[in-house]
Amino acid sequence: MTLASDDDFAAAEFALGTLEAGERASLAARRLREPELDAAIRAWEARLSPLAEATAPIAPPDDFLPAIEARIRAAAARPDPDGVATLQRRLALWRAAAIGATGIAAALAIGFVAREATRVVAPKEFVAILQKSGDSPAFVATINLAKGELSVRPVAAPLQAGKSYELWIIEPTLGAPRSLGIIDAAAVTRGARLAGYDRAVVEDATYAVTVEPEGGSPDGKPSGPPVFLGKLVAVEP
16 A cells, blocks of 8 residues: 555654654554554655754763762872861762752753743744655755755755756745755755845745756746745754
8 A cells, every 4th residue: 555645744744853742643653553654754764864964962061070089089098087087078068069059950940941931932943845746755955044054955856967956935025936056966955045035935935946957047037847846844943
């Protein structure tokens, strides 16, 4: 049985993490009993996994307490009772201070979480799957609105001999479609080509890909109808 296009698109959203909590739970339960749906989700995860490369690793803070305790134990082995007693008193004070600081940090964290829970934060990262239909994804466009940056990664776009793929932004307030440049069917295309557009325009626009003469449209207009289309979906933080 062939997977329905709606289910394939839902599998893509599951892999991206853009489904509502209820929809995600429902799809997670379905994939346990529907092998084709599970395979589709795994396939999308493999296609979209390069997006994780944009996430920089965060090193945890150093914990100096074990080193301090090791120094105190080393001092205790030496014949210096007064010095050891002083260090032990300091250790007790450090531990007390650490407990107090932990309590303060916990209170601040609770306050921070409560504040963040009541504040709506506009998403910065968006993804658009550019495709002909739900079962034929060709490119994945990733947009960082904070930086006005755009990257387009090929998924299954066929190579066009002697032709070029060109990306367009289409939104009623812009009038005619506007070119966002040539995109590569064999490698990631990156660039900061959205800085001049309003956020609302970027979010609401349709993104289209046309096949153009090699090097792009000669007159700044699409030479033909779009072969792939997509809308932006916010990526959960």
